[in-house]
Amino acid sequence: MSVVTIQRKVLEKNDEVASVNRRYFAERKMFVINMVSSPGSGKTSILECTLEHLKSGLNIAVIEGDVQTDLDAQRVAKFGVPVAQIVTNGGCHLEAKLVNDALSSLQLSGTQLLVIENVGNLVCPANYDLGEAMKVVVASTTEGDDKPLKYPGMFHKASVLLVNKIDLVPYVNCSPDRLKKNALQINPTLKIFETSCTTKQGIPEWCDWLKSEVVKQLRA
Amino acid sequence: MHELSVAESVVEIIQQYVPRTDLNRVRCVRMKIGEFGGVVTDSLTFCFQAITAQTDLSKASLEIEHIPFAVRCQECGQESRPEFGTVVCEHCGALRTTVISGNELQVVDINLDDSLAEAT
Numbered sequence: 040m041s042v043v044t045i046q047r048k049v050l051e052k053n054d055e056v057a058s059v060n061r062r063y064f065a066e067r068k069m070f071v072i073n074m075v076s077s078p079g080s081g082k083t084s085i086l087e088c089t090l091e092h093l094k095s096g097l098n099i100a101v102i103e104g105d106v107q108t109d110l111d112a113q114r115v116a117k118f119g120v121p122v123a124q125i126v127t128n129g130g131c132h133l134e135a136k137l138v139n140d141a142l143s144s145l146q147l148s149g150t151q152l153l154v155i156e157n158v159g160n161l162v163c164p165a166n167y168d169l170g171e172a173m174k175v176v177v178a179s180t181t182e183g184d185d186k187p188l189k190y191p192g193m194f195h196k197a198s199v200l201l202v203n204k205i206d207l208v209p210y211v212n213c214s215p216d217r218l219k220k221n222a223l224q225i226n227p228t229l230k231i232f233e234t235s236c237t238t239k240q241g242i243p244e245w246c247d248w249l250k251s252e253v254v255k256q257l258r259a
Numbered sequence: 260m261h262e263l264s265v266a267e268s269v270v271e272i273i274q275q276y277v278p279r280t281d282l283n284r285v286r287c288v289r290m291k292i293g294e295f296g297g298v299v300t301d302s303l304t305f306c307f308q309a310i311t312a313q314t315d316l317s318k319a320s321l322e323i324e325h326i327p328f329a330v331r332c333q334e335c336g337q338e339s340r341p342e343f344g345t346v347v348c349e350h351c352g353a354l355r356t357t358v359i360s361g362n363e364l365q366v367v368d369i370n371l372d373d374s375l376a377e378a379t
Contacts, residue, residue, distance in 0.1 A: 135320035
């Protein structure tokens, strides 16, 4: 047997394209977030609330990732912001190359905030850097408070946790405090907001913080 | 189920390092996969076999070394393997720790069957 020594990261190619994306965003002083969660946690609803709250003060664009349909892109388009839909056709996550391709189809001049909504999945998207500044993980109270224990990888890699559907706490078996404690045990630096897209609780706080991060990027 | 695209990336890496005429000599592909890497090794092995069947790589197989999740404590300086789903130092209970292993997802080396070298 002869041996070819390699020592290479398997996802190096994705990481290389992610670096290209990151340079593209930096050159344009664009702040980019990658929203991740399990299906049905409310990513698109939070995005709608965020657009409603921030679109008058910020230039925002959106990349939607879904396994099928452009239903989410249609929801976002109603806010009059540039939006591109990536349909993965069965793929369980977005890759940097898919985002790179989508960039060319978007009108991004003057965009200050780009939101990438990943495919609903708490496992696979954790491994694929898209070139974003940070991952924002959404965990809703209806999913229970043990999600960070079951899917630690995603909570470890995220910078922000939105505990969504906080208005439903009286009706579900979920302790938001336990959820937050579980998340902080795998990622002590997580920034956490409790949100509800129905009552709008926490939406102003989340949006104000997000806007301050965008402004930091503009001044960088 | 991103194991299929991981398997495709492994095949691409093999193709980059091994000349096309030698692909049929590839036997064992050694990998390191961290327990925190989010890859199900049985699925990866299955996907790798599925996409290499009836190709020049049909005799290749994956040999996977599992790397445990470990942290180094920023308070007491000691290394430990925390309970899965936490980064808490097992020695002093501190939360301020640095992950030192467990995220690996890499190809280490490729072993080629030399008995076929002369024939090609």
